Amino acid sequence: MFAALSRSGLTLRALTGAALSALALGLPAPAFADGHAKMIKSHGYSFYGDLTYPADYPHFDYVNPDAPKGGEISISALGTFDSMNPYSRKGRGGALSTIMFESLLGDGNGEASAPADVYGESYCLLCESIEYPETKDWVIFNMRRDAKFSTGDPVTAHDIAFSHNLLLDQGLQSYADAVRKRIPRVEVIDDYTIKFYFTEGISRRSLIDQVGFVPAWSKKWYEESGARLDESRLETSPGSGPYMIEKVDVNRSIVYKRNPDYWGKDLPINVGRHNFDRIRVEYFGDENSAFEAFKSGAYTFRSEGNSKQWATAYDFPKVTAGHVVKEEIPDGSPPSPTGFVFNLGRETMQDVRVREAISLAFNFEWTNESLQYGLFKPRASFTQDTPLMAMGTPEGAELELLQSLGDVIDPAVLTEEVRVPHTSGAERLFDRRNARRAMRLLDEAGWAVGDDGRRRNAEGEPLRLTFLLNSSGSATLAAVVENFMSNVDNLGIEAVLEKVDASQYTLRERDRDYDMVFDAYAAFLGTGTGLMQRYGSEAAAFSLFNPAGLASPMVDAIIEASLQAQTSEEEAASLMALDRALRHEFIMIPLWYNDVYWTAYYNQYAHPAEQPAYALGYLDFWWYDAEKADALRAAGALR
Structure with a gap:
């Protein structure tokens, strides 16, 4: 499943989900004999300085440079939206509403990365080159003079500086607080040259890539319109990217069209990409209505996440006739660490014995066979199936690192086998062996069973577990949660499943108004x-990306040690230790994963024969086949 790690280093791609955080110790500064650091000038960036693509690369290896331009791809989204500003906590942002905005370093459309065949590398887009000393104390971006917003106005260093400062003044608090500590100054040298300074004595990780991925917003538009980044609004600033908004129908659909005057269409980073004339997003109230709409042709591409539907529902006539293609495509990325996440801010969830007991109520084997057609594998790790996945007891470089951190490391981490999910019998939902273990743990934690079969503490307070679930999600997930909660109830815990609509779910998730929620953290391949x-203590109380509210001195220490790694080998050891520590902290019940993408699409699209490891890329480097599309319409399969 996992392609070999060719590069290291964590690139912060999406600004809505990216932030900087706690200070770390600095790295030694390499220098020449005269005391001046060695200077680097490049067409891209990776932390260790090695790039797969040379300065004169014609295009990324995995794209079809001759891919035709044209046609439309349409996808679905569930729930509602009332804003086209995804950078604010207010409102519910529309799907793909960041697609218009580019950055100094290039990225992919949608959830894709670019390039999608290597990890931890980025290449110039709005910039033509970057310059920095080997110490990485600062970075200069030399910008392309032909870059333009969709209005025709040039994209200048003033816009980049404005965007950086706008995120600090009106962006997410966790982002702004951390960035100010690490990036104290930005300097506009001239209209097309900008310099960022980094704080002395801290790790140089994720600094250059951080500023390189700030979205470029129009300073002129914001100043003339009076708009704010922290407000919910449908009007958007002009972007410089290949797509722009054509139509927004609130809660129903969004259409993005290719900018016919896109300034960067011939750049090597863009060759073979951004091939569709239009990208349409259709909204539906729930998963069932979305699937029925796909069958009717209301939209044309579907990335399936429901195992029951994948196993049983793709036998409709259009599939049989070949009008709809059902395809499994290999996924080389580590699976997202998805699971039932405990809210550690709730007092009852702070006792690991209670969390362990609740976890024993989940029966993966029964769930997979009875509800998911045996299509999934059990997930154990935050770096599942990669060379960074912790195994057994720590040894070698990983053990040395953990021992070097002293008393902050729980002694059990050094001597015990890494935590792996329990196993259950598949023949019945309620595994009695695991139930007995769970009941002993609850007894030890002080939650005794009363005459009514309910568990209470010494003060007579009942043990209650409230699970927050988005009602617009799949019926299969709802069935999984319902059966899990039934088992929880059988342990004497008051199990409350609260299904709420998408807007309520968003608000309550932001406020952590739950004991448990189905959510995910970010997998990592680099530090x-x-x-x-995502995992540190500093923003744990309010971070949108740490749904458990994890605040662990052990995890903090390992992350800081990882930030100091000076070689890829040291980095790998630290990330293996991080995986081990996160599993020890037990912030979620790990669920399942799939090492292929389940895709279904009307037979009018094509993709590269060799799929890149780190992205499906259907919005990025797939393309439209006009002859096949005409055949579909002639057959009546599409309107």
């Missing part, structure tokens, strides 16, 4: 300060 935002 970076984004790990602190």
Whole structure:
């Protein structure tokens, strides 16, 4: 499943999900004999300085440079939206509403990365080159003079500086607080040259890539319109990217069209990409209505996440006739660490014995066979099936690292086998062996069973577990949660499943108004300060990307040690230790994963024969086949 790690280092791709965080110790500064650091000038960036693509690369290896331009791809989204500003906590942002905005370093459309065949590398887009000393104390971006917003106005260093400062003044608090500590100054040298300075004595991880991925917003538009980044609004600033908004129908659909005057269409980074004339997003109230709409042709591409539907529902006539293609495509990325996440801010969830007991109520084997057609594998790790996945007891470089951190490391981490999910019998939902273990743990934790079969503490307070679930999600997930909660109830815990609509779910998730929620953390293949935002203590009380509210001195220490790694080998050892520590902290019940993408699409699209490891890329480097599309319409399969 996992392609070999060719590069290291965490690139912070999406600004809505990226932030910087706690300070780390600095790295030694390499220098020449005269005391001046060695200077680097490049067409891209990776932390260790090695790039797969040379300065004169014609295009990324995995794209079809001759891919035709044209046609439309349409996808679905569930729930509602009331804003086209995804950078604010207010409102519910529309799907793909960041697609218009580019950055100094290039990225992919949608959830894709670019390039999608290597990890931890980025290449110039709005910039034509970057310059920095080997110490990485600062970075200069030399910008392309032909870059333009969709209005025709040039994209200048003033816009980049404005965007950086706008995120600090009006962006997410966790982002702004951390960035100010690490990036104290930005300087506009001239209209097309900008310099960022980094704080002395801290890790150089994720600094250059951080500023390189700030979205470029129009300073002129914001100043003339009076708009704010922290407000919910449908009007958007002009972007410089290949797509722009054509139509927004609130809660129903969004259409993005290719900018016919896109300035960067011939750049090597863009060759073979951005091939569709239009990208349409259709909204539906629930998963069932979305699937029925796909069958009717209301939209044309579907990335399936429901195992029951994948196993049983793709036998409709259009599939049989070949009008709809059902295809499994290999996924080389580590699976997202998805699971039932405990809210550690709730007092009852702070006792690991209670969390362990609740976890024993989940029966993966029964769930997979009875509800998911045996299509999934059990997930154990935050770096599942990669060379960074912790195994057994720590040894070698990993053990040395953990021992070097002293008393902050729980002694059990050094001597015990890494935590792996329990196993259950598949023949019945309620595994009695695991239930007995769970009941002993609850007894030990002080939650005794009363005459009514309910568990209470010494003060007579009942043990209650409230699970927050988005009602617009799949019926299969709802069935999984319902059966899990039934088992929880059988342990004497008051199990409350609260299904709420998408807007309520968003608000309550932001406020952590739950004991448990179905959510995910970010997998990691390299180190970076984004790990602190997701797993560290500093922003744990309010971070949107740490749904458990994890605040662990042990995890913090390992992340800081990882930030100091000076070689890829040291980095790998630290990330293996991080995986081990996160599993020890037990912030979620790990669920399942799939090492292929389940895709279904009307037979009018094509993709590269060799799929890149790190992205499906259907919005990025797939393309439209006009002859096949005409055949579909002639057959009546599409309108």
